[in-house]
Amino acid sequence: MSQIGLIRYGVVPEVARCELRDDATLQRGEQLVAETHRGPMLATLLEVIRPSSEPGASPPSAGFQMLRVATPDDQRQHAQLRDRCSETCDAWDARIQQWQLDLQLLDCEYTLDGEKLILYVLNERGPECTRLAIQAAAAGFGLIEVQPVDAAGIVSQPLMDSGGGCGTGGCGCSH
Incomplete structure (x- = not known):
């Protein structure tokens, strides 16, 4: 086991x-x-x-x-991606201001493979986070996740209850 x-x-x-x-x-x-x-x-x-x-x-x-x-290579890659984030965060902070979003960028990081950028923003999970994700996708910025943070830490995605989505049988779909 x-x-x-x-x-x-x-x-x-x-x-x-x-x-x-x-x-x-x-x-x-x-x-x-x-x-x-x-x-x-x-x-x-x-x-x-x-x-x-x-x-x-x-x-x-x-x-x-x-x-x-x-491995040492993993640790080097992580350090290089952290360095890259300092420039990336400045650019994203400017975009958030330009797009007039009511969000404060706290930090950002890449996954270890460099494929996804995670933007940590001070906000509850809501329309401003969604707008940022949509505008980033529309502008062709690749795979980006907007992660809200509040005083307690990471804001979790709300759980779906019956009638919410799919596979539950309660949403009216054919499942």
Whole structure:
């Protein structure tokens, strides 16, 4: 059975469960590359979650998968992408002002493969975040995720309830 680790990742830190590779022996504080909901990210192992000693207890589920122990190349790539972000953030801050969006850019980062840019903005998840994402796509800026942040940290996507989307059978579609 695979072990589950608690990892921290992202410029605005998030903590999540990650399925660790069976062939990896990691200690607290070591870096790894995890496949997250955003793409591959450099992460730090906070702890390995011990299996419950209660009979019949199911193991915790992991949302992410460990790809590998972070290599020196991964760490160099991460540092290069952080350097690139300082210029990128300035340009995005100017665009937000030009597009007259009521958002404050806090920081930005790229996924480890450089494929996606994450813009951390001070705002609740709402129309201004959506406008930024739409205008960025319309202007051809590639794969961009707008991540709202508030005083408590990352603002989560609201959960869909019945009648909301698809696959629930409650939205009127053919599912």
